[in-house]
Amino acid sequence: MNYIPVTELEKEEMLKEIGINSIDELFRDIPEELRFKGELKLPKGLSEYETRKALIKMAAKNTDMNQLANYMGAGAYNHYVPTLVDHLLSRSEFYTAYTPYQPEISQGTLQSIYEFQTIVCELFGMDVSNASVYDGATAVAEAMVMACDKKKTEIILSKGLHKEYSETVETYANGMGFTVKYAELEDGITPVEAFEAQATDATAAYVVMYPNFFGCIEDIQKIADAAHARKALLIVSVSDLSAMGILEAPGNLGADIVCGDGMPFAGPLSFSGPSIGLIATTDKLIRKLPGRIVGITEDLEGKRAFVLTMQAREQHIRREKASSNICSNQALYALANNITLSTLGKYGLKEMAENTLTNAHYCRDKLLEIDGIEMLYDQPFYSEFALKLPIPARVLQKHLLKHEILGPVDMGIFDEELSNIGLFFVSEIRSKDDMDRLALAVEVIINEQRFI
Amino acid sequence: MSKDLFNQTEALIFDKSRPGHKAYFLPEMNIEKLDKNKVIPSHLIRKTEADLPEVSEIDVVRHFTHLSNKNFGVDTGFYPLGSCTMKYNPKLNENTARLPGFSWLHPYQPVETIQGALQLMYLTQLSLAEITGMDKVTLQPAAGAHGELAGIKIIKAYHDSKGDTKRTKIIVPDSAHGTNPATATMAGFQVIEIKSSSEGDIDLDALKAVVGDDTAGFMLTNPSTLGLFERNIKAIAEIIHGAGGLLYYDGANTNAIMGITRPGDMGFDVCHVNLHKTFATPHGGGGPGSGPVGVKEFLAKFLPIPTVEYVAYKDKYILNYDKPESIGRMKSFYGNFSVIVRAYTYIRALGADGLKMSSEYAVLNANYLKKLVGKHLAVEAPERFCMHEFICTPKNIHETGVHTLDIAKRMIDYGYHPPTIYFPLIVEEAMMIEPTETEGIETLKEFADVVAAIVNECRTDAEIVKTAPHTTYLRRLDEVKAAREPNLRYRRTVKA
Numbered sequence: 001m002n003y004i005p006v007t008e009l010e011k012e013e014m015l016k017e018i019g020i021n022s023i024d025e026l027f028r029d030i031p032e033e034l035r036f037k038g039e040l041k042l043p044k045g046l047s048e049y050e051t052r053k054a055l056i057k058m059a060a061k062n063t064d065m066n067q068l069a070n071y072m073g074a075g076a077y078n079h080y081v082p083t084l085v086d087h088l089l090s091r092s093e094f095y096t097a098y099t100p101y102q103p104e105i106s107q108g109t110l111q112s113i114y115e116f117q118t119i120v121c122e123l124f125g126m127d128v129s130n131a132s133v134y135d136g137a138t139a140v141a142e143a144m145v146m147a148c149d150k151k152k153t154e155i156i157l158s159k160g161l162h163k164e165y166s167e168t169v170e171t172y173a174n175g176m177g178f179t180v181k182y183a184e185l186e187d188g189i190t191p192v193e194a195f196e197a198q199a200t201d202a203t204a205a206y207v208v209m210y211p212n213f214f215g216c217i218e219d220i221q222k223i224a225d226a227a228h229a230r231k232a233l234l235i236v237s238v239s240d241l242s243a244m245g246i247l248e249a250p251g252n253l254g255a256d257i258v259c260g261d262g263m264p265f266a267g268p269l270s271f272s273g274p275s276i277g278l279i280a281t282t283d284k285l286i287r288k289l290p291g292r293i294v295g296i297t298e299d300l301e302g303k304r305a306f307v308l309t310m311q312a313r314e315q316h317i318r319r320e321k322a323s324s325n326i327c328s329n330q331a332l333y334a335l336a337n338n339i340t341l342s343t344l345g346k347y348g349l350k351e352m353a354e355n356t357l358t359n360a361h362y363c364r365d366k367l368l369e370i371d372g373i374e375m376l377y378d379q380p381f382y383s384e385f386a387l388k389l390p391i392p393a394r395v396l397q398k399h400l401l402k403h404e405i406l407g408p409v410d411m412g413i414f415d416e417e418l419s420n421i422g423l424f425f426v427s428e429i430r431s432k433d434d435m436d437r438l439a440l441a442v443e444v445i446i447n448e449q450r451f452i
Numbered sequence: 453m454s455k456d457l458f459n460q461t462e463a464l465i466f467d468k469s470r471p472g473h474k475a476y477f478l479p480e481m482n483i484e485k486l487d488k489n490k491v492i493p494s495h496l497i498r499k500t501e502a503d504l505p506e507v508s509e510i511d512v513v514r515h516f517t518h519l520s521n522k523n524f525g526v527d528t529g530f531y532p533l534g535s536c537t538m539k540y541n542p543k544l545n546e547n548t549a550r551l552p553g554f555s556w557l558h559p560y561q562p563v564e565t566i567q568g569a570l571q572l573m574y575l576t577q578l579s580l581a582e583i584t585g586m587d588k589v590t591l592q593p594a595a596g597a598h599g600e601l602a603g604i605k606i607i608k609a610y611h612d613s614k615g616d617t618k619r620t621k622i623i624v625p626d627s628a629h630g631t632n633p634a635t636a637t638m639a640g641f642q643v644i645e646i647k648s649s650s651e652g653d654i655d656l657d658a659l660k661a662v663v664g665d666d667t668a669g670f671m672l673t674n675p676s677t678l679g680l681f682e683r684n685i686k687a688i689a690e691i692i693h694g695a696g697g698l699l700y701y702d703g704a705n706t707n708a709i710m711g712i713t714r715p716g717d718m719g720f721d722v723c724h725v726n727l728h729k730t731f732a733t734p735h736g737g738g739g740p741g742s743g744p745v746g747v748k749e750f751l752a753k754f755l756p757i758p759t760v761e762y763v764a765y766k767d768k769y770i771l772n773y774d775k776p777e778s779i780g781r782m783k784s785f786y787g788n789f790s791v792i793v794r795a796y797t798y799i800r801a802l803g804a805d806g807l808k809m810s811s812e813y814a815v816l817n818a819n820y821l822k823k824l825v826g827k828h829l830a831v832e833a834p835e836r837f838c839m840h841e842f843i844c845t846p847k848n849i850h851e852t853g854v855h856t857l858d859i860a861k862r863m864i865d866y867g868y869h870p871p872t873i874y875f876p877l878i879v880e881e882a883m884m885i886e887p888t889e890t891e892g893i894e895t896l897k898e899f900a901d902v903v904a905a906i907v908n909e910c911r912t913d914a915e916i917v918k919t920a921p922h923t924t925y926l927r928r929l930d931e932v933k934a935a936r937e938p939n940l941r942y943r944r945t946v947k948a
Contacts, residue, residue: 001806003889004889006816006892017823027815034686036714036717040711041582042799051797051800052547059548060553061568061571072560076558084512087513092527092734093521093524096525097736099738104927104929128941132739134740137784138782171605175608177640217492247492253496267555270554271557271558272784272785272786274740286940296934309934309940324638325631327631328596335516335737342475342505343476344476345476345504348475351478355485357486358484
């Protein structure tokens with residue numbers, strides 16, 4: 001099939017107007033030896049019905065989370081997303097538009113981004129947010145670029161930062177001439193001394209995850225004070241965004257740049273993507289903030305209007321002088337975050353976070369009753385906790401699937417030494433029954449495995 | 453619908469907040485609520501709630517419906533935004549992306565439970581490799597610019613792997629997309645800009661003058677940003693390869709060439725494509741997109757981790773993290789998966805002949821429209837056939853004092869999204885028009901008639917063009933004010 005609304009007769013009319021006999025003549029600028037001969041080796045096209053069937057068949061080879069009780073997080077957190085979100089996102093005036101270059105006919109996207117920027121500032125306790133970047137990992141990489149300059153070329157990442165985030169930061173740093181160092185964890189959190197042991201005069205920023213990759217809640221105030229004493233910035237990467245309903249906003253604890261990932265509030269996890277990276281900062285650093293930013297102005301009759309602004313920072317103006325090449329944002333997912341957080345509102349987010357906290361602690365306590373299971377770290381946590389298991393996490397995970405349970409994340413995939421560590425994520429959508437069932441299944445599996 | 457609804461300012465969602473209103477109902481708890489003060493240190497507990505709105509469900513739905521009414525999308529009307537390939541976004545693709553078997557997957561699920569997802573990614577990789585003439589493809593980059601960065605890093609990794617560290621320069625033509633030089637800078641290269649001829653061709657002598665043993669690579673869009681096929685591509689490839697550099701293909705304009713010619717056959721070593729342009733996935737108001745990168749076999753070992761691979765003897769799809777020479781990771785997880793599902797659906801539905809036909813009709817439509825528009829405005833390279841887009845300017849009506857911006861704004865009054873304006877930078881007052889293959893002849897004729905009408909207005913009543921738009925609820929905006937007095941977020945004013 002195709003989506004071409006031109007008949008043979010119309011094609012003839014067009015060719016005649018151009019003054020040629022065949023479409024092929026239009027390609028005469030392409031040297032003959034570069035013309036592709038034959039047909040691309042792709043499956044034959046299908047009708048719409050057949051295509052849909054083929055895709056349904058392929059999707060059926062996956063086990064989707066709806067069939068399971070999910071306890072996996074580690075950067076992809078499944079919280080409640082209101083039904084209305086997808087309905088509103090599906091309005092094609094939103095999703096079939098492009099970057100709002102023509103503000104007079106793009107006020108929907110622009111106002112949505114302005115509201116999104118406001119929400120991000122509110123969540124993080126910051127002055128200013130951009131219109132979003134690709135995801136939580138690239139948000140930290142962009143924050144590094146903001147923090148570093150010719151003199152300050154080093155950045156120190158807590159070992160409690162998501163490993164894939166650290167890897168992304170390294171990819172960006174390599175080539176820009178920045179050095180990435182690491183501050184080791186001690187009992188699950190990053191002591192100030194671990195940063196200080198690595199810091200030099202060239203240190204641009206400390207980076208810490210909140211709560212961190214093991215679920216532990218870091219004392220970012222202490223780390224902020226230590227960073228500032230060194231004339232370095234504190235970059236905070238918020239892991240599970242819903243934590244902002246209960247944890248103090250990083251901006252109120254001294255953070256200079258706050259990053260996050262809006263996936264939990266965008267819709268289903270979709271195998272991780274698209275996601276949306278949040279990045280907010282202080283008024284002081286506003287000119288360093290990369291990417292699109294929407295501001296308020298007026299039209300020539302004095303009516304309030306929204307427009308892309310501060311574009312002098314961007315690559316289409318500065319070309320090779322731009323510090324970031326990002327020229328888009330995740331506008332549709334910014335809209336989704338705006339809709340979800342407007343729907344939850346001030347008290348919904350708080351309730352979601354408090355329920356999550358309660359559930360996660362209940363679940364942890366139930367699992368700790370099982371013989372052979374211990375906490376990896378005894379630290380305050382929010383929605384995630386790491387447990388030492390008597391069997392490999394991979395094995396537990398495999399057997400839990402038979403009980404229609406997904407999780408925990410096998411920390412062995414990040415570090416072989418952690419193959420007995422399972423990272424459990426629990427949110428407000430898990431019921432007491434779900435968690436009791438999890439504990440029972442874990443106990444049965446561990447007992448079975450011990451006899452093997 | 454009443455006219456007023458479209459013509460009034462929509463209050464911010466925050467202004468609609470009224471205490472006590474709510475639009476959410478969370479699952480009821482049957483566990484006693486935990487006292488947060490017992491488990492979180494007091495200074496890390498939030499003191500004041502984030503100031504989010506308190507609204508009812510109907511308020512949320514109406515607010516965002518009203519906002520959607522203030523937007524123009526491809527579904528609203530003709531959107532000939534050059535270089536952006538604003539083709540129709542098939543509704544089927546929206547449905548397949550939302551199949552629970554694709555949308556409700558966690559990235560760390562055991563590999564046995566995600567075989568369908570990995571198969572889809574693998575088949576998309578194969579398809580894109582075939583279409584571009586490359587050997588291996590990664591789907592990880594989240595956008596075109598992100599793909600460029602991955603691609604240029606692969607070029608750097610290649611030279612570094614050979615201990616060839618003196619290659620510090622990337623050559624970029626002055627007609628390039630702004631992201632090209634910015635990307636090369638981000639990857640640690642020095643950018644050497646070379647001039648193009650008036651037809652947008654690369655000046656071979658200028659190129660020869662700058663290449664050397666410090667050349668890491670050359671970035672090129674072909675068809676160029678002027679919508680013309682670079683006829684000297686073979687010679688260019690020889691010059692760059694002869695100097696030991698690699699060729700990077702900016703695939704923004706791939707919609708012109710599917711099944712007709714392939715970057716891999718032209719001599720390019722690395723390329724990206726934009727799924728949100730060529731492969732019909734929606735632009736989403738500016739994203740998310742997806743920018744897969746293809747490479748020739750000798751560069752495959754540098755692709756970002758993880759790669760999606762098929763192990764034939766096990767008949768199993770896997771994620772391979774074991775690539776010691778990889779450039780590393782470009783983002784968390786595996787790429788913009790639901791965008792990839794849409795693109796795969798598109799490729800599967802169209803097949804080889806449908807894709808080729810799309811490119812053929814994209815080029816037919818562009819040349820037809822160029823012919824019609826050329827009767828009223830000056831077109832660049834009038835004697836050549838354009839590819840999927842062309843450039844016109846108001847040079848021929850210079851005396852009217854009307855600028856490209858004015859014409860663009862006046863097009864809005866006639867119900868069209870304006871073309872890309874003031875790009876490429878090498879053409880003064882450029883208007884870059886890309887109709888795409890999903891528009892019919894009537895739309896093209898009507899658009900050309902509107903161009904004629906506007907040109908006529910320029911001659912008879914230029915003021916109406918210079919002060920457009922007139923029919924939108926907003927008139928032209930004061931962009932200087934927005935930059936000078938930044939108001940980038942709402943702050944509630946506390947009533948005394």
